[in-house]
Amino acid sequence: MTAMKTETSDETRLREDICRFGRSLFERGLTPGSSGNISVRLDGGGWLVTPTNASLGFLDPAKLSRLDDQGRLVSGDAPTKEVPLHTALYDTRGSARAIVHLHSTHSVALSMLPEIDPRAALPPMTAYYLMKCGATALVPYYRPGDPAVADAIKGLAGNYSSVLLANHGPVVAGDTLEAAVFATEELEETAKLYLLLRGMNPRYLSPEQVTDLVKVFGVTLPEHGHGHSHAVAGAPKPTDAEVEAAAHILDEAGRHHHWWDKSVQPYTDPIAKSEFEGIVEQMLIAASKSRPR
Ligand SMILES: O=C(CO)COP(=O)(O)O
Numbered sequence: 001m002t003a004m005k006t007e008t009s010d011e012t013r014l015r016e017d018i019c020r021f022g023r024s025l026f027e028r029g030l031t032p033g034s035s036g037n038i039s040v041r042l043d044g045g046g047w048l049v050t051p052t053n054a055s056l057g058f059l060d061p062a063k064l065s066r067l068d069d070q071g072r073l074v075s076g077d078a079p080t081k082e083v084p085l086h087t088a089l090y091d092t093r094g095s096a097r098a099i100v101h102l103h104s105t106h107s108v109a110l111s112m113l114p115e116i117d118p119r120a121a122l123p124p125m126t127a128y129y130l131m132k133c134g135a136t137a138l139v140p141y142y143r144p145g146d147p148a149v150a151d152a153i154k155g156l157a158g159n160y161s162s163v164l165l166a167n168h169g170p171v172v173a174g175d176t177l178e179a180a181v182f183a184t185e186e187l188e189e190t191a192k193l194y195l196l197l198r199g200m201n202p203r204y205l206s207p208e209q210v211t212d213l214v215k216v217f218g219v220t221l222p223e224h225g226h227g228h229s230h231a232v233a234g235a236p237k238p239t240d241a242e243v244e245a246a247a248h249i250l251d252e253a254g255r256h257h258h259w260w261d262k263s264v265q266p267y268t269d270p271i272a273k274s275e276f277e278g279i280v281e282q283m284l285i286a287a288s289k290s291r292p293r
Contacts, residue, residue: 014040014048014177015061021181022050025102026057030188035103035169037080040177041090045069049086051077081145085165088150089173092158096173098180103169106191111138111164113198118274119222121164122190124205125197131217132179132186133162133172140265140272141166148263155275159222162187238284247273247280 018038036056039049046068065079086099118138124130137160139152162172170187174180213219251267265272
């Protein structure tokens with residue numbers, strides 16, 4: 001067997017896996033019509049991705065889009081319009097080998113709720129949610145295929161493998177295609193649980209139970225995930241009023257100097273506000289940490 005042959009059979013298997021998982025997701029109603037897309041990185045460089053306007057239920061292995069390292073189409077049908085979204089997640093999550101994006105109902109519904117914390121879109125409801133997804137970030141709305149979503153993904157600095165696109169759907173990265181699919185399913189089921197229990201004052205996992213899962217299963221949580229915002233050792237957390245006052249200054253200065261373009265949501269938008277304040281909070285914690293004691 002030559003190395004060349006092994007690569008080819010890997011690619012054949014991955015093509016079949018994409019179609020098999022796609023059909024399974026579609027048949028269970030997890031992404032309707034021609035929504036959703038899947039990509040997998042190839043060991044020999046480049047990646048495979050589902051074509052644009054294709055139903056995940058009826059993919060043809062031979063027609064999947066084969067892209068090179070630079071994202072140029074090498075063979076197959078024209079790729080999904082969400083290539084910039086997938087690229088941004090691969091670029092920021094070095095270990096990611098596969099990405100799944102769906103328009104799954106409960107996750108989409110969750111993304112529109114006003115109380116959602118953009119740095120932990122779901123509370124720690126179940127062990128499997130934590131083990132498969134860690135924490136989920138929410139990014140503001142961008143129209144499908146808008147390359148500007150890449151900046152929002154890059155702003156998460158690779159800290160999240162699962163991300164909700166507001167009014168759109170989940171996008172989840174995994175070390176394997178199977179891992180990315182399973183995590184996306186776990187996210188969808190947890191969003192469903194959240195909606196079922198909304199307003200019922202359910203008991204979530206306690207910080208001790210979360211810590212236990214982190215220890216036993218090696219779950220990685222971003223600094224702010226699930227009440228772990230105190231994880232910045234030795235630095236007092238600024239108050240909400242301090243964060244808001246500082247955020248106002250930065251927002252005004254940024255707009256005055258045109259640091260961000262006009263399409264950036266105003267600071268007062270609920271999602272953008274929380275995201276913006278998260279950054280400002282980090283700045284204040286960093287400033288406080290560097291103060292001589
Ligand atoms: O899910 C989708 C857009 O977000 C589907 O787009 P594509 O048909 O281009 O893959």
